[in-house]
Amino acid sequence: MTSRFGSKQKKLGVGTYGTVKLYKNNAGEKFAIKTAKNITDQLDTYNIIPDDIVVEIATLGRLKHPNVINLIDFFINYDGNQVSYNLVLPAGDYDLGMLIESGKTYDTWSIAHQIALGLNYMLNENVLSGDIKPHNIIVFENGGNHLIKLADFGISQIGFCCQKPHTKTAYTLWYRAPEILLGDQYDEKADAWAFGCILSELYYKRVLLRGK
Ligand SMILES: Nc1ncnc2c1ncn2[C@@H]1O[C@H](COP(=O)(O)OP(=O)(O)OP(=O)(O)O)[C@@H](O)[C@H]1O
Numbered sequence: 291m292t293s294r295f296g297s298k299q300k301k302l303g304v305g306t307y308g309t310v311k312l313y314k315n316n317a318g319e320k321f322a323i324k325t326a327k328n329i330t331d332q333l334d335t336y337n338i339i340p341d342d343i344v345v346e347i348a349t350l351g352r353l354k355h356p357n358v359i360n361l362i363d364f365f366i367n368y369d370g371n372q373v374s375y376n377l378v379l380p381a382g383d384y385d386l387g388m389l390i391e392s393g394k395t396y397d398t399w400s401i402a403h404q405i406a407l408g409l410n411y412m413l414n415e416n417v418l419s420g421d422i423k424p425h426n427i428i429v430f431e432n433g434g435n436h437l438i439k440l441a442d443f444g445i446s447q448i449g450f451c452c453q454k455p456h457t458k459t460a461y462t463l464w465y466r467a468p469e470i471l472l473g474d475q476y477d478e479k480a481d482a483w484a485f486g487c488i489l490s491e492l493y494y495k496r497v498l499l500r501g502k
């Protein structure tokens with residue numbers, strides 16, 4: 291099934307919903323395959339694809355911008371009772387959280403500018419990420435520069451007015467806007483709040499609001 295994408299090289303990252311692994315094919319092309327983990331308990335008799343996967347595919351299908359990750363392919367693997375959902379993405383070198391923590395030098399304003407371009411594009415496409423944070427921003431080494439792509443759209447919203455009830459747990463706590471903490475409705479301005487937190491973190495190399 292994955293032959294076009296070659297063989298597994300290493301694990302790139304683990305999130306709440308997926309494990310992301312690096313694949314490389316004979317032509318030397320690299321891919322990041324995000325696999326939804328242990329989802330058999332979510333399957334009903336009709337094999338319904340989990341919400342977050344559908345939302346992520348729908349969002350990725352809509353977005354085409356150099357600073358937003360693109361979907362190369364999607365496939366489902368059946369192995370006995372186990373079913374896995376696989377998103378094939380361009381493989382970055384690491385995420386922005388890793389870059390900040392690494393102590394390596396980077397150009398704060400170039401990275402901030404690229405995040406802003408990606409967010410501005412999403413705003414024009416009526417897409418709210420709902421989970422902007424450094425670990426959801428993928429970094430591609432590009433000569434001496436860092437190319438940035440926004441990623442992880444499992445809880446995104448197309449159209450800013452909630453299609454499903456918003457929850458207090460949108461965004462990771464450190465990047466969560468006050469209106470969400472207060473249980474109010476939120477919109478695209480919550481992505482801007484998270485961007486502000488990241489801007490400070492890029493500059494000072496520490497989390498701005500490390501809440502518990
Ligand atoms: N295209 C990619 N290239 C390189 N690394 C990636 C890529 N996509 C994801 N990763 C790594 O894998 C991690 C998990 O991926 P992702 O955030 O998409 O999963 P998730 O389960 O939806 O995460 P969360 O816990 O934020 O909901 C990222 O934080 C990042 O370190």
Ligand SMILES: [Mg+2]
Nearest residue numbers: 305425426442
């Ligand atoms: Mg993530």
